[in-house]
Amino acid sequence: MSLTxxxxxxxxxxxxxxxxxxxxxxxxxxxxxxxxxxxxxxVLTALIIGAIIIMLTxxxxxxxxxxxxxxxxxxxxxxxxxxxxxxxxxxxxxTGLSVAIAFxxxxxxxxxxxQLLIGGMTAVLVGFSFTxxxxxxxxxxxxxxxxxxxAVWGFVPGFLKAKTGAHEVIVTIMMNYIAIYLTGYLxxxxxxxxxxxxxxxxxxxxxxxxxxxxxGWFDSAMRVHLGLIIxxxxxxxxxxxxxxxxxxxxxxxxxxxxxxxRYAGMSVTKVYILVMxxxxxxxxxxxxxxxxxxxxxASPGFSAGLxxxxxxxxxxxxxxxxxxxxxxxxxxGLTAGGxxxxxxxxxxxxLVSVIxxxxxxxxxxxxxxxxxxxVKTDASSTQISQGWSS
Amino acid sequence: xxxxxxxxxxxxxxLTASRTRxxxxxxxxxxxxxxxxxxxxxxxxxxxxxPNAEGDATFGLSTARDAVQLSDLVVPVTASLWVLAxxxxxxxATQFVRGFQRRSTLILGLSFGVFVIAFIIWATADQQFNxxxxxxxxxxxxxxxxxxxxxxxxxxxxGVVNIGIEGMLLGGAFSGVVIGSLFGGWIGxxxxxxxxxxxxxxxxxxxxxxRVDQIIIGVVINxxxxxxxxxxxSQVLIKNPDLNNAPIFPAIKIPVLGDIPIIGPVFxxxxxxxxxxxxxxxxxxxxLFRTRWGLRTRSxxxxxxxxxxxxxxxxxxxxxxxxxxxMVGGFAGAWFTLGTVGRFDEGMTGGRGFIGLAAMIFGAWxxxxxxxxxxxxxxxxxxxxxxxxxxxxxxTEFLAMIPYLVTIVVVAGLVGRARPPAADxxxxxxx
Numbered sequence: 105m106s107l108t109x110x111x112x113x114x115x116x117x118x119x120x121x122x123x124x125x126x127x128x129x130x131x132x133x134x135x136x137x138x139x140x141x142x143x144x145x146x147v148l149t150a151l152i153i154g155a156i157i158i159m160l161t162x163x164x165x166x167x168x169x170x171x172x173x174x175x176x177x178x179x180x181x182x183x184x185x186x187x188x189x190x191x192x193x194x195x196x197x198x199t200g201l202s203v204a205i206a207f208x209x210x211x212x213x214x215x216x217x218x219q220l221l222i223g224g225m226t227a228v229l230v231g232f233s234f235t236x237x238x239x240x241x242x243x244x245x246x247x248x249x250x251x252x253x254x255a256v257w258g259f260v261p262g263f264l265k266a267k268t269g270a271h272e273v274i275v276t277i278m279m280n281y282i283a284i285y286l287t288g289y290l291x292x293x294x295x296x297x298x299x300x301x302x303x304x305x306x307x308x309x310x311x312x313x314x315x316x317x318x319x320g321w322f323d324s325a326m327r328v329h330l331g332l333i334i335x336x337x338x339x340x341x342x343x344x345x346x347x348x349x350x351x352x353x354x355x356x357x358x359x360x361x362x363x364x365x366r367y368a369g370m371s372v373t374k375v376y377i378l379v380m381x382x383x384x385x386x387x388x389x390x391x392x393x394x395x396x397x398x399x400x401x402a403s404p405g406f407s408a409g410l411x412x413x414x415x416x417x418x419x420x421x422x423x424x425x426x427x428x429x430x431x432x433x434x435x436x437g438l439t440a441g442g443x444x445x446x447x448x449x450x451x452x453x454x455l456v457s458v459i460x461x462x463x464x465x466x467x468x469x470x471x472x473x474x475x476x477x478x479v480k481t482d483a484s485s486t487q488i489s490q491g492w493s494s
Numbered sequence: 495x496x497x498x499x500x501x502x503x504x505x506x507x508x509l510t511a512s513r514t515r516x517x518x519x520x521x522x523x524x525x526x527x528x529x530x531x532x533x534x535x536x537x538x539x540x541x542x543x544x545p546n547a548e549g550d551a552t553f554g555l556s557t558a559r560d561a562v563q564l565s566d567l568v569v570p571v572t573a574s575l576w577v578l579a580x581x582x583x584x585x586x587a588t589q590f591v592r593g594f595q596r597r598s599t600l601i602l603g604l605s606f607g608v609f610v611i612a613f614i615i616w617a618t619a620d621q622q623f624n625x626x627x628x629x630x631x632x633x634x635x636x637x638x639x640x641x642x643x644x645x646x647x648x649x650x651x652x653g654v655v656n657i658g659i660e661g662m663l664l665g666g667a668f669s670g671v672v673i674g675s676l677f678g679g680w681i682g683x684x685x686x687x688x689x690x691x692x693x694x695x696x697x698x699x700x701x702x703x704x705r706v707d708q709i710i711i712g713v714v715i716n717x718x719x720x721x722x723x724x725x726x727x728s729q730v731l732i733k734n735p736d737l738n739n740a741p742i743f744p745a746i747k748i749p750v751l752g753d754i755p756i757i758g759p760v761f762x763x764x765x766x767x768x769x770x771x772x773x774x775x776x777x778x779x780x781x782l783f784r785t786r787w788g789l790r791t792r793s794x795x796x797x798x799x800x801x802x803x804x805x806x807x808x809x810x811x812x813x814x815x816x817x818x819x820x821m822v823g824g825f826a827g828a829w830f831t832l833g834t835v836g837r838f839d840e841g842m843t844g845g846r847g848f849i850g851l852a853a854m855i856f857g858a859w860x861x862x863x864x865x866x867x868x869x870x871x872x873x874x875x876x877x878x879x880x881x882x883x884x885x886x887x888x889x890t891e892f893l894a895m896i897p898y899l900v901t902i903v904v905v906a907g908l909v910g911r912a913r914p915p916a917a918d919x920x921x922x923x924x925x
Contacts, residue, residue, distance in 0.1 A: 157722070161729045212709055270906040273657060273709065274855070277848045278898040278905075289891035415713055452728040457721030464714050469704040 143420065145473045146466035147434070154459045158451055171449035178444020179437035185444070187319060187326035191398065193436025194328075195220070197335040198390035199414025200421060200428040201342050202254075202383040206272075207423040208346055209379040210359035215261060215276025216387040216411025218283030219254035223388020225287055226253030228395045228402045229296070231309035242312040247334065247392050254388015255381045257283060262380025266373040272380070280411070288404050296402070306402040315397035331393030336429070338386060343425040345382075355379055387411055409457070416460050420467050435460060529590030532605045536582035539575055539609070543616040547571045551615045554624035555756060562755045571619040578612040614877070617886045628880050629760045636865075636872025637771045637833070638663060638843075641826030642850020643857060643864035644771075644778055645690070648819030650859060651782060652812045653795040653917040654701050655708040658715030659823050660847025662690040666827020668723040671838040672731075674740030674831065682740055683767075683828050690824020691817050693719065698816040702809050705921035716847075724840040731838065742836040743767060767825070767833040774822060779861045791815050795915035798922040808922045823847070845898075852901040859914060867904070871897050 151172070158168045179189050199216045206213035213219075227250035234242055261275040290296050291304035298307045318333075319326040346352035357365040358375045366372050390410060395402050417435055421427030442456035466473050473479065551571050555564040585605055614623065642659045649656035666686035674682020693715055700706040731738040743765040752762040782788035793801040794811045802808050830842050849871050856870075857863030878893035 157725070161726065214713065264902070264906045268906040270902070271855075274848065274852055274905045275902055277845065278852075278901045281845055281898040282895050285891040285895045289889050292889075412717060416717070419710060452725045454721050454725035454728060457717055458725060461714050461718035461721060464710070464717075465700070465706075468710050468714070469700055469706045471704050472700075 141479065142470050142473055143463075143467055145477055145479070146463050149466055149473065149476065150459045150462035153462055154455055157455065157458065163451070167449070171445050171451040174445040174447075174449040174451075175438070175441035177441070178448075179441035184323065184325055185440060187323075187328045188440035188443075189433065189437040190328040190332055191436075192439040193432045194332045194335050194397070195390040195394055195410045196413055196417050196432035196435050197332075197429055198338060198386050198393065199411050200417030200432050201335075201338060201414075201425060202386035202390070203414045203418035204421065204423040204425065204428050205342055205346065205355070205386070206379055206383040207418055208352075208359050209355040209375055210362060211262075211265065211272050211376065211379060211383075213258070213261075213276055213380065213383045213387075214273055214412075214415065215258065215279045215384070216390075216414045217407050217409070218276070218280035218411070219257040219384040219387035220391035220394075220407045220411045221283040221287050222257040222391070223250040223252075223254035223385075224391030224395045224402055224406060225290060225296075225306075226250060226388070227392030228306050228309060231313035231396055232307040234313075235310055237310075237312055239312040242310065243315070243396070246309070246313040246396055247315075247389065250388045250392020250396070251385040252388070254391060255385035257388070258380040258382075258384015259377065262377040262384075265380070266376040284404075287402070291402065291404060298401075304404050309396055309400045313396060314400060315393065327398060329393075329397035331397040334389070334393065338389065339425045339429055342382075342386075346425070351378070387414065390414075413457075413460065416464050419464050526590055528602045529586050529588075532582055532586030532589060532602065534586075535605060535609045536579050536586055539579040539582065539612050543612060544572060544575050544579070547575055547616050547619055549620040551618035551620075552622050553618065554622060555626055557624065557627050557630070557759055560626075560753075560755065560759055562753060564755050566622075567625075569615055571615055574615055575612055578608055578615075582608055582612075610877070614881075617881055617884050621884055623880065623884065626756050626759055628876050629756070630764075631876035631879065632869065632873045633760055633764060634768060634834075634872075635875045636868040637768050638826045638829045638846050639850045639853050639871050640775065640865045640868035641771050641822055641829070642847050643853040643868055644774060644861055645819040645823035645826065646851055646854040647782075647857075647859055647861055647864060648778065648822060649694075649697075649816045650854070650918050651795045651915055652791045652815035653798060653915055653920065653922070654697065654812055654816050655712065655919040656694075656697060656816070656819060656823075657709055657712030657848075657851060658693065658697055658719075659712075659850050660843055660845065661712075661715040661717075661719035662693050662820055662823030663827040663830065663843045663847045663850075664716075664723055664841070665689045665693050665719045666824035667830040667842060668719075668726070668827075668838050669824075670828040671740045671831035671836070672737050674828075674836075675737050679741045679743055679832050682832050683825070686828035686832070687821045687825045690827065691821040694817045694820020694823070697820065698813045701816070701921065702812050705923070708919050708921075720841060723838070727838060727840055738837050740832055740836045742834065743832055765833050767829045770825065774825075775861045775865050778822075782861070792915070794922075795917055798917050799925075802922075802924065808924070812922075826850075849897060849901060852905055855914075856904045871900065874900055 155168050155172065158171060159165065163171070178185055180186055199220060202216050202219070203213050227246045230246040230249040231242075234245070237245075257279055260279060261270075261272045264270040264275050265272045288304060291306055296306045298305050315330040315334075317324075317326065318328050318330060344352075346355060354365065354370045354375050355378075357368065357370060358372050362372050365375075391407065394406060394410070399406055413435060417428055417431045420431035420434070421429070438456045438459060439453075442453040445451050445455075446453045549571055551569045551574075553567040553569065555567055556562070582605055585601055585608075589601060617623075642663060645659050645662060646656050666689050669689040670682045670686030672682075673685035697708075697711050697715060700711045701708050727738075745763050745765055746769075747758075748762040752758045754762070780788075782792065790801065790806050790811055791814075794806060794808050794815075798808045801811075827843070830846075831838055850868070853864045853867035853871060856867035857865070874896045878890075878896050881888075881893050882890040
């Protein structure tokens with residue numbers, strides 16, 4: 105079944121981007137370019153511009169190459185580096201999915217940061233509040249709490265968008281700031297604050313609620329944890345929801361043309377609220393994964409920009425759940441490598457976010473890459489939003 | 495959500511009558527809701543504020559530097575809270591029963607104002623609170639927000655959504671401080687303005703030529719500038735503190751006007767950036783609504799195809815409007831460094847660009863309206879700052895949330911009624 109809008113301009117096929125299509129795209133000649141060549145050239149160009157920026161701050165060519173070598177070594181140079189990459193990629197998969205699923209329904213979720221903070225706070229609350237529970241009860245409870253916390257934070261912009269037309273971009277950004285201040289306040293309350301501390305830091309998560317290290321038996325320095333598996337399960341579930349269920353079809357129909365979807369009898373209100381609850385939940389899950397798997401506690405700013413990075417991940421992954429995994433691995437590698445670069449080559453890790461922003465520009469404007477490298481592209485730029493009035 | 499209001503067909507009287515009834519029904523409901531809100535505010539004053547109130551509140555009306563010194567205003571707290579609660583109750587009850595009809599929004603705004611006054615009086619009980627210095631801070635803090643909104647208005651009136659205002663502010667703040675440290679404040683101000691213009695050029699190229707989703711470009715500009723300025727700050731500014739030490743523009747007192755009590759220090763004893771903001775708001779209003787350039791810009795934002803068919807170059811108009819907008823944003827960025835502290839900190843704009851965006855929507859894409867909205871945000875910012883100095887049993891974090899909460903309420907309450915330019919955010923393809 106396919107759905108065509110009354111004006112005949114928009115047609116939605118029920119299976120426009122499942123895994124089969126995704127892999128077919130990679131293997132057919134024309135989509136090779138959009139699928140792999142363009143992103144690869146985008147990464148290359150961004151790295152070259154990044155190198156120029158390093159050199160402009162007074163480093164020699166040799167130092168710059170050393171910095172990039174450190175970046176490479178820190179991301180894939182050893183088993184420990186790969187473990188670090190996977191650890192960094194875990195929350196990015198989830199925040200990327202969060203942004204991607206909202207994109208599919210035509211909503212732009214910039215609120216990943218706040219949803220992640222609130223999800224992390226609820227997860228940590230459950231994580232330290234219960235003692236003596238077996239792990240197979242306590243851990244799922246804490247993970248679910250993370251999802252719920254984020255879902256509540258996602259519900260607000262979804263509800264306001266559906267009921268009053270308030271643009272989700274503005275509301276989610278404001279919810280981010282509110283979450284930052286709320287977290288700062290909560291961490292100083294008796295409920296959260298660790299005994300005997302004056303700075304805002306939470307109690308430690310009980311061992312029964314910590315996400316176990318996957319390779320801890322092999323090398324205790326490898327921090328990759330069960331959250332990675334949870335994130336991958338979430339990827340499959342989101343793919344299934346989007347491309348194999350009626351609800352997912354409605355999400356995509358509303359995203360393609362909300363007027364046509366309403367005309368076809370779908371409830372746009374329901375879709376906006378539901379998709380933002382899920383998107384918020386996924387970001388909350390990312391926050392839960394960070395506090396239960398990596399940090400074991402919450403402190404101000406533990407979100408560390410992961411919510412914003414999710415936007416880049418979703419754009420690079422073209423809002424495809426499997427594309428999101430690939431993009432998250434790339435950005436996770438850049439972050440892990442960037443830490444190594446900062447430590448050994450003395451080049452600040454903020455350069456990584458510059459490189460990420462440049463990658464997004466080139467991926468969003470394939471014609472730009474086409475013009476630089478004289479590659480033919482289908483020149484279709486990503487078009488997600490329809491301005492304020494959508 | 496855009497609403498279209500059609501003129502009812504004149505020949506069908508019945509239809510007109512039923513429409514009027516329908517409209518007034520929803521109006522009555524809205525009036526009742528706002529009446530209830532006002533009554534709740536009155537109840538809040540009576541239940542939560544009055545039982546914890548005692549003593550007198552002392553309000554300073556002059557700052558130490560003023561030529562005319564006014565004596566402090568001393569207000570008995572409990573009595574004045576009762577009076578204000580009764581005013582709120584009266585307004586709310588009238589609104590609920592009869593409705594103020596066309597003045598409803600005004601009355602609702604007024605009620606919020608009365609409530610804020612009640613809250614300030616309660617918070618100041620047995621303490622000192624300088625009203626004039628809070629208003630001075632209001633105008634100063636409203637400046638980057640109003641300029642940010644103006645930047646958005648210039649872009650969006652031509653049909654290009656700009657959510658990269660935050661990045662333009664940050665970029666202007668950074669280059670302003672670096673160039674300002676090297677060559678002095680005025681050249682720093684020019685550099686900040688140009689930085690905004692260059693970032694806007696990026697927006698224009700990607701939005702107009704490459705037709706990339708404009709919200710994505712805005713987000714990318716924000717990430718790019720935050721990353722770049724933080725990187726340069728940690729690599730360069732930390733090692734060379736001389737580059738992060740710019741002169742601060744002094745407040746310039748305007749003769750005669752600056753000596754008027756209260757109004758003088760608030761409006762006529764500010765920095766050049768604040769005066770620049772007022773001049774720009776006036777200029778842009780004139781240019782947009784009274785000149786040929788403004789008409790062309792607005793027509794491209796509303797209906798690019800019609801403008802194109804009349805010989806207006808859509809691309810050229812959009813390029814110019816976006817670059818002007820970016821320059822205003824960069825100029826606004828200078829406020830953070832050259833206008834206040836003289837040094838740059840990572841991410842120091844703290845979301846003011848996004849609040850400017852909300853002010854733009856609040857002001858219905860009109861410069862003067864946006865200035866009014868920016869004043870409200872500037873007021874809530876300076877209020878939360880000054881209240882955190884008083885000894886009140888509310889955590890500072892909640893006070894700091896106020897501007898963001900106000901933004902959500904404003905966007906949720908007004909966006910349905912304020913109509914954006916029709917072609918906002920849509921790339922134009924010439925046929």
